[in-house]
Amino acid sequence: MRFALPLVLVTLVACSNQQNSPELTQCAQQNFQCEQNCSLSSTEQTMTRQICSGECIERYNTCKAQVEELTKIRTAQY
Numbered sequence: 001m002r003f004a005l006p007l008v009l010v011t012l013v014a015c016s017n018q019q020n021s022p023e024l025t026q027c028a029q030q031n032f033q034c035e036q037n038c039s040l041s042s043t044e045q046t047m048t049r050q051i052c053s054g055e056c057i058e059r060y061n062t063c064k065a066q067v068e069e070l071t072k073i074r075t076a077q078y
Contacts, residue, residue: 027063031056
């Protein structure tokens with residue numbers, strides 16, 4: 001069950017993005033791996049786990065923002 005939530009999140013992100021860019025897929029994969037590492041390094045419902053998951057989300061959001069910015073630049077060039 002621990003691994004189900006990150007997998008669901010990755011799937012939702014991939015499905016919600018109509019332009020599945022390789023970069024965004026990589027962000028989602030990195031997030032999945034980060035969440036798995038959190039699951040392996042701490043037990044559920046602990047402050048450590050919450051902090052770890054929060055850091056994963058921050059990294060994903062940063063990655064996604066960079067991909068969106070890159071997409072805007074690419075789109076503007078065409």
